[in-house]
Amino acid sequence: MRSENSTIADGPGLADIQQHKKLMTVWSVTFLILFPLLIVLGLLMRANQGEVVKMEYSTFYSLMTLHGLGMAGTLFSIAYAALSYLIATRYVKLSVALGTTVYFLVVAGVVGLAGACLIGKFGAGWYLLYPLPFIGASWPQWSTGLATVSLLVLGAAWLVGSLHVVLALSKKYGGFSRLMGWAYLGRQEPESELPPIALIATVSLIPGILAFLTAAAFLILFLLQLFEPSLSFNALLLKNLLFFFGHTLVNITIYLAVGWVYVLFPEFSGREWKLNRVTVYGWNATFLFILFAYFHHLYMDFAQPLSLQYIGQIASYMSAIPATAVTIFGIIAQVYHAEIRWTATPLAFTLGGMGWVIGGVAAVVDSTIAINKALHNTLWVPAHFHTYMLAGVVLFILGFLYYLASPQESARENTRAGAGFWLFVIGAYGFLAMFYLAGANSIPRRFADYATMGLASSHQIGALLAQIAAAFVVLLLVGILGVFWGLFVRLIARRTPPL
Amino acid sequence: MKTDLFPLLAALTAQKFSGGIFLMAALVVVGLTTYLILTSRTREEKYAAKKRVYGLRARYFIGLSVILLVALVISLRFLPYERYQAKPDQTVTVVAMQWTWKMAAGSSDQTPLEFTGSNEISLPAGKNIRFVVASADVNHNFAIYNSQGVLVAQTQAMPGYRNELAYRFPEKGDYMVICLEYCGGPHTIMTGKIHAL
Structure with missing residues (x-):
């Protein structure tokens, strides 16, 4: 696989590759430490909802805020880092200095957010739903300021990093139309091949760049309001800006992860995975759906123009077609009768694809306006995106990390998924099932406890499901710690990830 | 329709x-x-x-x-929005504020802050009720749960806007009003009651 790329004249040099390996190892170790800590926050929340522990409202919501922002940020960052690593070591020269700067800015942003939430008790939720941080907040204004600045730092890091990747790819492959694969849509075969990861990076990172700019605008308005409290902005407009950013960030995280599945799976299946007319049509359609699906977050804002509500449902429905018909069928074509040796990476990728589809079904159901009015802001919503993240993105990440930690082909062939991996998978699905059951029972999301609802049955069901969920979180946490310890030791001991 | x-x-x-x-x-x-x-x-x-x-x-x-x-x-034929709503038999004004509900029969020209109402109200069952929902401060969500704990209707309560929600209580009984948009620390205590008579 790599021979076709490492011979490219303007591709990465050996010294660069070594530097990128180091950087990727640092990213990976950071992820291995941060991810379990953020799971613990989620565990504490479910334990509180299950009345196993008792915490103040302010504590619960600051943990919820840090869990949400921390997870979304961490998963996007590692997805971005892994994608950049594969591009930088195989296709296009990327700046190590810039990559390192992005890393330190992300760390600074995460530290700032942790300070705002854990010390300042900032608890506006990941979405800082305007004007909540400025009216009736139980936390001090400095923590709103610190959280806002930290998010700006994170956004700036992601913006610069994304721009760099897209511009480097554009320079190498000849501009936007080439990166979007339009050469594949003509009658003739294109003169030179475009690697799928270049198309996927473009389709994901350009909406990402727009989302980061939008977030920056949103956050600057926040800073203005902090300094001048008499200001007032349109709540519906800010909600649109916010959800465009948040939805896009989470959505492209999974697409970036899919990018490396396209690159690495062929090494295990022995079957190439190249672009063709169908994949290009699919990913071009995905580009549009990423931009317009976010309207489904505003279905219950009846004041939103009706046409946007229609667009929200249509874009959400249609996004299922390229995702499954192109990428999932691509995975099936990799696996079907391919005599695969089920080592950890292809197994994690295949199960990750399964989780992506299951989360996708739940998303399509909820993106139906006639159903959303019964599920909006119930635990069905976290059920679906936790499926995407935990049973999709995290498994894709594990597949990548197993790959990274096994430099030699012989080692890769012997890297099996151990008990920890299976404990994680069982724990994850058990935990998710409790969310779905709670959603189907109308249990609200973002509720610190269910005792105050005034509905005895909801209180009982909500608390019971939270308790069972917490038990499954313990399982998945133990499992992932086992997996991570193995990866951690190999990454640190070896320090020579593969190309 | x-x-x-x-x-x-x-x-x-x-x-x-x-x-x-x-x-x-x-x-x-x-x-x-x-x-x-x-x-x-x-x-x-x-x-x-x-x-x-x-x-x-x-x-x-x-x-x-x-x-x-x-x-x-x-x-797409079963949308909750105004254009799809049945002709109302009765209008109720609802104002959400941290951390309670103000509800009163009829329309109101008052601002959400000026508006007065109670977090408990009696309404007829079997009639088309139109709830005109506004917020006096941050975003909230006006959600109606039946006595079995089923979420039966909802709309956001947003500062600067009025959202119109139509609902027909199918049977007599008590319904809970619950805030379904996180609105600050005591968010979960923000409840109200509707008696369908």
Whole structure:
């Protein structure tokens, strides 16, 4: 696989590759430490909802805020880092200095957010739903300021990093139309091949760049309001800006992860995975759906123009077609009768694809306006995106990390998924099932406890499901710690990830 | 025009209907993945295997497109928005504020802050009620739960806007009003009551 790329004249040099390996190892170790800590926050929340522990409202919501922002940020960052690593070591020269700067800015942003939430008790939720941080907040204004600045730092890091990747790819492959694969849509075969990861990076990172700019605008308005409290902005407009950013960030995280599945799976299946007319049509359609699906977050804002509500449902429905018909069928074509040796990476990728589809079904159901009015802001919503993240993105990440930690082909062939991996998978699905059951029972999301609802049955069901969920979180946490310890030791001991 | 699909499906709530559809689809996906993994040890020449998979894809593409299109056409007829709402028999003004509800019969020209009302109200069952929902401070969500704990109707309460929600209480009894948008620390205590008489 790599021979076709490492011979490219303007591709990465050996010294660069070594530097990128180091950087990727640092990213990976950071992820291995941060991810379990953020799971613990989620565990504490479910334990509180299950009345196993008792915490103040302010504590619960600051943990919820840090869990949400921390997870979304961490998963996007590692997805971005892994994608950049594969591009930088195989296709296009990327700046190590810039990559390192992005890393330190992300760390600074995460530290700032942790300070705002854990010390300042900032608890506006990941979405800082305007004007909540400025009216009736139980936390001090400095923590709103610190959280806002930290998010700006994170956004700036992601913006610069994304721009760099897209511009480097554009320079190498000849501009936007080439990166979007339009050469594949003509009658003739294109003169030179475009690697799928270049198309996927473009389709994901350009909406990402727009989302980061939008977030920056949103956050600057926040800073203005902090300094001048008499200001007032349109709540519906800010909600649109916010959800465009948040939805896009989470959505492209999974697409970036899919990018490396396209690159690495062929090494295990022995079957190439190249672009063709169908994949290009699919990913071009995905580009549009990423931009317009976010309207489904505003279905219950009846004041939103009706046409946007229609667009929200249509874009959400249609996004299922390229995702499954192109990428999932691509995975099936990799696996079907391919005599695969089920080592950890292809197994994690295949199960990750399964989780992506299951989360996708739940998303399509909820993106139906006639159903959303019964599920909006119930635990069905976290059920679906936790499926995407935990049973999709995290498994894709594990597949990548197993790959990274096994430099030699012989080692890769012997890297099996151990008990920890299976404990994680069982724990994850058990935990998710409790969310779905709670959603189907109308249990609200973002509720610190269910005792105050005034509905005895909801209180009982909500608390019971939270308790069972917490038990499954313990399982998945133990499992992932086992997996991570193995990866951690190999990454640190070896320090020579593969190309 | 009817505004709700689910009374048509007898006693099935929208939540249980969603759960059922989802469970069936998820089981199919898990079954297919297991099949793929278990049969992958068989070796088939890659072009033949790929041809078979991609042949299936064409049928899948058409099948999924038809299912989604039909679901779109059906579901987009049952929207909760004003244009789709039945003619109201009674209007109720609702104002959300940290961390209580103000409800009173009739329309109101007062600003949300000036408006006075109670977090408990009696309304007729079997009549089309139009709730005009506003917020005096941050975003909230006006959600109605029946006594079995089923979420039966909701709309956001937003600063600067009035959202109109239509609901017909199918039977007499007590309904809870719950805030479904996080609105600050004591968010969960923000409840109200509707007695359908």
